[in-house]
Amino acid sequence: MVTIKQVSEKAGVSSATVSRVINDTGTVKEKTRKLVVAAMEELGYRHNVVAASLASNKTNTIGYVVPELHGSFFGAMMGGTEQALRAARKHMLIATGHSDETIEKAQIEALLSRRCDALILHVEAVSDDYLVNLVQQGVKLVVVNRYIAEIDDNCISLENVKGGYLAARHLLDIGHTDIAYIAGSLFKADGINRLTGHKQALGSAGIEYDESLMYEGNFQAKSGAEGIRALMARGKPFSAVACANDEMASGAMNALREMGKRVPEDVSVIGFDNVDFASYLSPGLTTIDYPVTQIGTMAAHWVLDRVYGKGSHEFTHVVEPRLILRGTTSSPE
Amino acid sequence: MVTIKQVSEKAGVSSATVSRVINDTGTVKEKTRKLVVAAMEELGYRHNVVAASLASNKTNTIGYVVPELHGSFFGAMMGGTEQALRAARKHMLIATGHSDETIEKAQIEALLSRRCDALILHVEAVSDDYLVNLVQQGVKLVVVNRYIAEIDDNCISLENVKGGYLAARHLLDIGHTDIAYIAGSLFKADGINRLTGHKQALGSAGIEYDESLMYEGNFQAKSGAEGIRALMARGKPFSAVACANDEMASGAMNALREMGKRVPEDVSVIGFDNVDFASYLSPGLTTIDYPVTQIGTMAAHWVLDRVYGKGSHEFTHVVEPRLILRGTTSSPE
DNA sequence: ATATTTAATGAAAGCGCTTACAATTGGTCT
DNA sequence: AGACCAATTGTAAGCGCTTTCATTAAATAT
Structure with a gap:
């Protein structure tokens, strides 16, 4: 492997000067710069970022923890981040936490051992205190899709409550009064908040929330179908169902059809997230947009600004959900 | 930041010994090991992987280049890889190539500068020669979804031709003879190969391939819809359409419905890839399974075996596509 | 008890870079 | 021409670890 030393000898300068042309720091006369560049090319020099990181105490690497890699959700989020980071020549070290506290902590620890300059965390199992503590230790991190008051500047989150509200509000607006709800896992913040918003909308319309019209799913398509079957079995009629995410909404749609119900003529369905396949369904799924790519961006x-000082301060800490109207909702007959 | 030196002083041993307990190399007496561990905990020591990498000339990091991060395809692939790598305490540095030669090369170069121990590449724009050359320079890499004869041991690919064949074969088997085809971008290998398989199946059934029943899309849902409209406009009747991926198939299904055609009664549709939302469509999309997670694994x-010598040799270089029967295909009326 | 192995530790030389700081060069101004 | 300042380059001390080799301690053999 060619080193900076060899380049410096070939170019007849010191290694400090070679370092200067590589990093474009300090002042180097154009003539010597060319000399160095020529030497690098001739020797086939490849910069050793590991050594540079050790010496400069900067890795230009951002650690990223997400629950899972499969599905289209986290890819969209990371895609937003990557695009913004690439322009600044930063790289991403990716790890999955599997919504498990031990794994999440181990992954964060591993990323810190690798001296990531900053972390972007979509973690679900680790406690607020743990994260607050990290920040107080001086770890640069952004918590995504989660709000923690003590470190609110480090959080970027969606107003899930509002999203839940918006979905129910839409169904109410077009005339539904018997509205079922298929919730996500209620041990997750998203699951609870979306349901809370749903209840608020019902309340504001003077409709009492009925526990027997709620089914707790787990954010997977299958549980959406199970939810419909369970709800129907309870015998309580409903003309619309709001689901805590699009996967469950699609499962619900299929189950409804299997039971001979038309969507939206017999039952309206609304999802949450607006994942990419929502528009592929037929009819297109009415849903709440979760601007996931934007959150990633x-x-x-945040990192570029706070950690590298290249900021344009282009960020808000709370993003707004909004209704995406497609074909799965209509007024009750 | 606490260093190995400070730990060694606190524990009353040399830094070499501390290094030995951290890496579990060499022989360390149980008693001193405990001493060191206690000192590490007391001081809150965090191993500096960057320094370790420089000294050992190993980063335990795998560089990963994919075309894009959004969509569910690459997430599934990376998910398979991550799971296997995590068990071996390796990490993934992720970069996107955007199917652009300049970007792909720059990303590969960047990952090499960061001294990744190995690369996993899903690249589309870079030439075969370029990759062969890298391998000859001693770069450890796996090329995914691409076959290059000179470095066949470094390739893991799907038999796309066979997949295309299987899809058409299925349509033929259930009685279709007028079969349209919506191709992917034909400047990509996948696009060409899948179409080639399609043609072969037609040929083997004694049916002549008709250019006017082929439409070149671009792998996006929208182009599937456009394909249907273009195909219908040509006036040539068809009772089935094979699509080069699931996104286009879903676009095609929606366009067919908009034009008053039922799927599968009037027109059968078959996709390719078996992405996660294929089963969410209604009816479920009949498609060709591309075992993407398995490929990632x-x-x-490959990397674990060839680069770190922890191999169980559990890999094959070519994976087989197979038919996934759902509800979008049926015999012509 | 002494010689011979083997296990456990330490000393110290890097790994390839960055970055004060010092030294040199080349102008510019009186 | 002499003084002064800015631009350019070099010197050398780390960054925090791994690893070879030498050394010492412990175990086994004779």
Whole structure:
């Protein structure tokens, strides 16, 4: 492997000067710069970022923890981050936490051992205190999709409550009064918050929330179908069902059809997230947009600004959900 | 930041010994090991992997280049890799190539500068020669979804031709003879190969391939819809359409419905890839399974075996597509 | 008890870079 | 021409670890 030393000898300068042209720091006369560049090319020099990181105490690497890699959700988020980071020549070290506290902590620890300059965390199992503590220790991190008051500047989150509200509000607006709800896992913040918003909308319309019209799923398509079957079995009629995410909504749609119900003529369905396949369904799924790519981009901007000082300060800490109207909702007959 | 030196002083041993307990190399008496561990905990020591990498000339990091991060395809692939790698305490540095030669090369170069022990590449724009050359320079890499004869041991690919064949074969088997084809971008190998398989199946059934029943899309849902409209406009009747991926198939299904055609009664549709939302469509999309997670896992096994010598040799270089029967195909009326 | 192995530790030389700081060069101004 | 300042380059001390080799301690053999 060619080193900076060899390049410096070939170019007849000191290694400090070679370092200067590589990093474009300090002042180097154009003539010597060319000399160095020529030497690098001739020797086939490849910069050793590991050594540079050790010496400079900077890795230009961002650690990223997400629950899972499969599915389209986290890919969209990371895609937003990557695009913004690439322009600044930063790289991403990716790890999955599997919504398990031990794994999440181990992954964060591993990323810190690798001296990531900053972390972007979509973690679900680790406690607020743990994260607050990290920040107090001086770890640069952004928490995504989670709000923690003590470190609110480090958080970027969606107003899940509002999203839940918006979905129910839409169904109410077009005339539904008997509205079922298929919730996500209620041990997750998203699951609870979306349901809370749903209840608020019902309340504001003077409709009492009925526990027997709620089914707790687990955010997977299958549980959406199971939810419909369970709900129907309870015998309580409903003309619309709000689901805590699009996967469950698609499962619900299929189950409804299997039971001979038409969507939206017999039952309206609304999802949450607006994942890419929502528009592929037929009819297209009415849903609540979770601007996931935008959140990923904002996390990147936070890091660029706060950690590398290249900021344009282009970020907000709370993003707004909004209704995406497609074909799975209509007024009750 | 606490260093190995400070730990060694606190524990009353040399830094070499501390290094030995951290890496579990060499022989350390149980008693001194405990001493060291206690000192590490007391001081809150965090191993500096960057320094370790420089000294050992190993980063335990695998560089990963994929075309894009969004969509569910690459997430599934990386998920397979991550799971296998995590068990071996390796990490993934992720970069996107955007199917652009300049970007792909720059990303590969960047990952090499960061001294990744190995690369996993899903690249589309870079030439075969370029990759062969890298291998000859001693770069450890796996090329995914691409076959290059000179470095066949470094390749893991799907038999795309066979997949295309299987899809058409299925349509033929259930009685279709007028079969349209919506191709992927034909400047990509996948696009060409899948179409080639399609043609072969037609040929083997004694049916002549008709250019006017082929539409070149671009792998996006929208182009599937456009394909249907273009095909219908040509006036040539068809009772089935094979699509080069699931996104286009879903676009095609929606366009067919908009034009008053039922799927599968009027027109059968078959996709390719078996992405996660294929089963969410209604009816479920009949498609060709591309075992993407498995491919990701195999890439990891290749690296573990060839680069770290932890191999169980659990990998094959070619994976087989297979038919997934759901509800979008049926015999013509 | 002494010689011979083997296990456990330490000393110290890097790994390839960055970055004060010092030294040199080349102008510019009186 | 002499003084002064800015631009350019070099010197050398780390960054925090791994690893070879030498050394010492412990175990086994004779």
